[in-house]
Amino acid sequence: MAYENEISKRKTFAIISHPDAGKTTLTEKFLLFGGQIQTAGAVKSNKITKTAASDFMEIEKQRGISVATSVMTFPYKGKWVNILDTPGHKDFAEDTYRTLTAVDSVILVIDCVKGVEEQTERLMEVCRMRKTPVIVFINKMDRDGKDPYELLEEVEEKLNIKVHPMSWPINGGRDFKGVYLLADQSLNLFESSKTKKADDVIAIQGLDDERLDKMLNERDSAKLREDAELVDGVYGALNKQDYLDADVAPVFFGSALNNFGVQELLDTFVELAPNPLARPTNARDVAPEEAKFTGFVFKIHANLDPRHRDRIAFLRVCSGRFERGKPYSHTRLEKNFKFANPYLFLADSKEVMDNAYPGDVVGLYDTGNFKIGDTLTEGEKLQFKGIPSFSPEIFKELINLDPMKSKQLEKGIQQLTDEGLASLFIQEPGSRKFVGTVGELQFEVLQYRLEHEYGAKCRFEPRAIHKACWMSGPAADLADFMKYRSNNIAYDKDQNPVFLAETAFILRMAQEKYESIVFHTTSEFKVEG
Ligand code: G4P
Numbered sequence: 001m002a003y004e005n006e007i008s009k010r011k012t013f014a015i016i017s018h019p020d021a022g023k024t025t026l027t028e029k030f031l032l033f034g035g036q037i038q039t040a041g042a043v044k045s046n047k048i049t050k051t052a053a054s055d056f057m058e059i060e061k062q063r064g065i066s067v068a069t070s071v072m073t074f075p076y077k078g079k080w081v082n083i084l085d086t087p088g089h090k091d092f093a094e095d096t097y098r099t100l101t102a103v104d105s106v107i108l109v110i111d112c113v114k115g116v117e118e119q120t121e122r123l124m125e126v127c128r129m130r131k132t133p134v135i136v137f138i139n140k141m142d143r144d145g146k147d148p149y150e151l152l153e154e155v156e157e158k159l160n161i162k163v164h165p166m167s168w169p170i171n172g173g174r175d176f177k178g179v180y181l182l183a184d185q186s187l188n189l190f191e192s193s194k195t196k197k198a199d200d201v202i203a204i205q206g207l208d209d210e211r212l213d214k215m216l217n218e219r220d221s222a223k224l225r226e227d228a229e230l231v232d233g234v235y236g237a238l239n240k241q242d243y244l245d246a247d248v249a250p251v252f253f254g255s256a257l258n259n260f261g262v263q264e265l266l267d268t269f270v271e272l273a274p275n276p277l278a279r280p281t282n283a284r285d286v287a288p289e290e291a292k293f294t295g296f297v298f299k300i301h302a303n304l305d306p307r308h309r310d311r312i313a314f315l316r317v318c319s320g321r322f323e324r325g326k327p328y329s330h331t332r333l334e335k336n337f338k339f340a341n342p343y344l345f346l347a348d349s350k351e352v353m354d355n356a357y358p359g360d361v362v363g364l365y366d367t368g369n370f371k372i373g374d375t376l377t378e379g380e381k382l383q384f385k386g387i388p389s390f391s392p393e394i395f396k397e398l399i400n401l402d403p404m405k406s407k408q409l410e411k412g413i414q415q416l417t418d419e420g421l422a423s424l425f426i427q428e429p430g431s432r433k434f435v436g437t438v439g440e441l442q443f444e445v446l447q448y449r450l451e452h453e454y455g456a457k458c459r460f461e462p463r464a465i466h467k468a469c470w471m472s473g474p475a476a477d478l479a480d481f482m483k484y485r486s487n488n489i490a491y492d493k494d495q496n497p498v499f500l501a502e503t504a505f506i507l508r509m510a511q512e513k514y515e516s517i518v519f520h521t522t523s524e525f526k527v528e529g
Pocket of ligand 1: 017018019020021022023024025026139140141142143254255256257258
């Protein structure tokens with residue numbers, strides 16, 4: 001119970017969106033409101049416009065100098081807000097999934113012109129699986145977009161979550177006048193400005209207030225009264241528990257670029273969003289209030305200076321207090337480690353820290369001891385769960401082009417896949433290496449980094465593999481299946497056998513023949529249910 005005060009201040013979340021919906025802009029505006037940056041344009045977009053490895057590396061290099069952009073921390077209204085950044089490029093979606101394991105809630109940005117897009121649907125699936133509370137921000141209201149009712153319906157249908165509008169827009173596009181805040185019965189009138197820091201929110205006495213007619217024209221005030229009454233009648237007051245249970249998503253309308261509607265979003269977020277939550281391990285659930293420290297690594301960021309192969313492992317503190325210089329047990333390696341210079345990330349810098357609390361993210365210098373999902377404790381043997389690998393979409397075989405550099409290639413591919421850049425499946429005998437990714441860009445990045453950082457030349461040859469499936473079932477049946485399909489069995493990073501099914505048809509046939517075996521497309525099927 002020693003750290004309850006600290007825990008109750010922490011709000012750790014991620015902003016997620018389909019590329020271009022406005023995630024970077026919104027993040028920046030949050031930092032502006034949090035007083036962390038003074039001007040817009042300070043947050044570098046991690047968007048990759050051209051899908052070339054060199055572009056990616058260039059961006060990563062810039063970001064690598066200040067890996068701080070991976071986590072941004074700032075105090076706001078007595079709370080301590082931790083924003084975890086997620087990659088903008090769809091080929092790096094798995095990185096985003098993993099980051100979602102380290103947050104307690106998310107803000108989902110939707111472009112009002114485009115509505116719910118493909119990547120948003122996928123990201124929401126992960127949130128749903130983990131029951132992560134979601135607040136929706138419908139952005140770009142200064143542009144002619146879809147009708148708000150239509151947008152809400154689309155969110156409910158495509159994202160499979162009930163919505164609860166917190167504000168209601170008055171027109172949209174060139175005619176956008178602002179929003180009506182339903183709970184406060186206030187008007188927030190729109191003014192196009194990229195620099196202003198606060199909205200002029202006007203408290204009115206409900207929809208009957210005559211000032212409404214003065215501030216809006218007759219048509220707009222009549223339409224607002226009609227809409228707001230309807231919306232209020234349908235939704236009523238927000239039940240906070242429904243949001244915390246991830247059954248209902250509060251929805252705001254605004255324009256991040258114009259700093260409009262951002263303040264009310266942030267204020268509601270710090271009020272509503274959950275504090276650090278308990279997290280499952282292979283032994284028991286760990287509550288944040290527990291006195292002893294625990295945490296897990298959810299991201300590893302390479303140091304892009306090729307002369308140093310050290311990396312930064314991002315650790316989410318789950319319980320107790322993390323202290324600089326104190327030895328902690330790395331449960332997978334069964335070894336103790338001390339960290340002389342752990343980092344805390346501020347908006348645009350990183351600082352050596354002495355203590356961190358549940359919800360915080362600590363940057364640890366790593367010389368190759370960490371893999372994604374690794375757990376640190378004060379000695380208890382437990383391993384955090386819920387950081388599954390997902391079946392990749394594209395599979396290729398790694399071909400060594402320089403036999404003199406086999407060792408370097410071996411080491412390189414192990415380390416880069418430990419970072420989570422791609423999934424590695426090794427087949428024995430012969431040590432054939434199949435690499436799986438979500439997108440083509442990752443292969444280019446792997447090839448580039450293997451050559452530039454490890455001096456190893458390689459090629460990736462496409463392999464017709466539909467899915468990587470982890471398996472569960474009676475041991476005898478599994479052994480029989482693995483013998484029968486030995487050409488298609490490989491082992492993942494944790495030495496679990498995986499069936500590399502060539503086609504959906506072959507997978508179906510295998511399932512029919514071996515009814516007792518369940519084929520899973522994520523490595524943690526128990527969590528998936
Ligand atoms: P992302 O991180 O989700 O990929 O999106 P990002 O914030 O980079 O925004 C994508 C584009 O949308 C940017 O324009 C940004 O200025 C614009 N944008 C963000 N919020 C709003 C908004 O409320 N209204 C309007 N009209 N546009 C918005 P860009 O031209 O791609 O980049 P830039 O040259 O403006 O930086």
